[in-house]
Amino acid sequence: MGIVLGDNSYGKAETRLVFVDRAAPQHRIVDFNVTTALSGDLAATHLTGDNTDVLPTDSQKNTVFAFARDGVGEPEDFAARLARHFVESQPAIRSATVDIESYGWDRMTVGGAPAHHSFVRAAGTRTASVTYDGTLSVSSGITDLVVLNTTGSEFWGYPKDPYTTLAETKDRVLATAVTARWRHRAGSDWAVSHAETLRLLLETFAEVHSLSLQQTLYAMGRRVLEEREEVAEIRLELPNKHHIPVDLSPFGLDNPGVVFHATDRPYGLIQATVTRDDA
CATH class of the missing domain: 3.10.270.10 (Urate Oxidase;)
Structure with missing residues (x-):
């Protein structure tokens, strides 16, 4: 009986990212929970422990933060940026999936006027899932x-x-x-x-x-x-x-x-x- 390695992937789960947009007097919050999953020519690390093609999950986490430096945008767009990057920058990676939970924050009202920097958590959690393997597949959603x-x-x-x-x-x-x-x-x-x-x-x-x-x-x-x-x-x-x-x-x-x-x-x-x- 032969034993073979089946489908596999690895990544960084639940990187918590908060971006505060201070460009205007009324600040804006983006609050993401980002999970990355990479797959491709990764048999060596499973079979022999050779990590030549294994981009560390810590590097994936750091990429999330670095890519947020100049703005995040919609969760679908941010997930697509990350997924493309991992496939196009890593020769062994053939497919990348990025899942994002986006937590909404509503601006508080104080004395009848919108507060500049105070928020209350919104109902429900917006979701986005993007897979890139040369083409993009995009799903959106809501939970809870x-x-x-x-x-x-x-x-x-x-x-x-x-x-x-x-x-x-x-x-x-x-x-x-x-x-x-x-x-x-x-x-x-x-x-x-x-x-x-x-x-x-x-x-x-x-x-x-x-x-x-x-x-x-x-x-x-x-x-x-x-x-x-x-x-x-x-x-x-x-x-x-x-x-x-x-x-x-x-x-x-x-x-x-x-x-x-x-x-x-x-x-x-x-x-x-x-x-x-x-x-």
């Missing part, structure tokens, strides 16, 4: 975006087996933490594309009368593809953040849909990709 509808959601008509205890409902709280990742089929204004895609996801969640979280997920993905031509496909992961009505009858009280127990686990997890026929 918690949303909730207090009504307009049902769940009924499902099969019952000997272990079913869940009661059918025509009115429930629907809450989830959206993770979405969409692949681009053309370059675009990354900031506008991300803002508009996020707007469509949130508007659809709010507008759809939901008969299942699966239905809501598909409606969200379909709306993005219908209105954003640059998006080839979108993958959504929606955990069902259950809100269980509390039985107050032991205390001589009714519960007209106002008191809930928010559970964190276990939870239903709905996942699907919505794509174009020509993607």
Whole structure:
């Protein structure tokens, strides 16, 4: 039986980068978590310990900081700069993937006016993933975006087996933490594309009368593809953040849909990709 080395890569995980743009009186913050992964002709280091072609992960970290010196821009652009650099500067590297989590900061308001240098952390985390192997592949996304509808959601008509205890409902709280990742089929204004895609996801969640979280997920993905031509496909992961009505009858009280127990686990997890026929 032969033993061979399979696919492999290496890189620097979670380099935390904060860039403060001081060009204007009102400062601007860019807050990234950058992970690099390089692959190519790297068999020697695995098989014999020969590190001739291994750019140290510490060097990859330092590259992130050095490239930020004169500005960062959108996460997709910064990831593309890094990925191109690693492939084009290292003869043994054939492919580089750079993943970025971008943490948003909203400017505070003090006395009714925008603060020059004070911020509060924004909801959700923007993501970008770029792979360069001679051509660029770009994906964008959002994680940990918690949303909730207090009504307009049902769940009924499902099969019952000997272990079913869940009661059918025509009115429930629907809450989830959206993770979405969409692949681009053309370059675009990354900031506008991300803002508009996020707007469509949130508007659809709010507008759809939901008969299942699966239905809501598909409606969200379909709306993005219908209105954003640059998006080839979108993958959504929606955990069902259950809100269980509390039985107050032991205390001589009714519960007209106002008191809930928010559970964190276990939870239903709905996942699907919505794509174009020509993607």
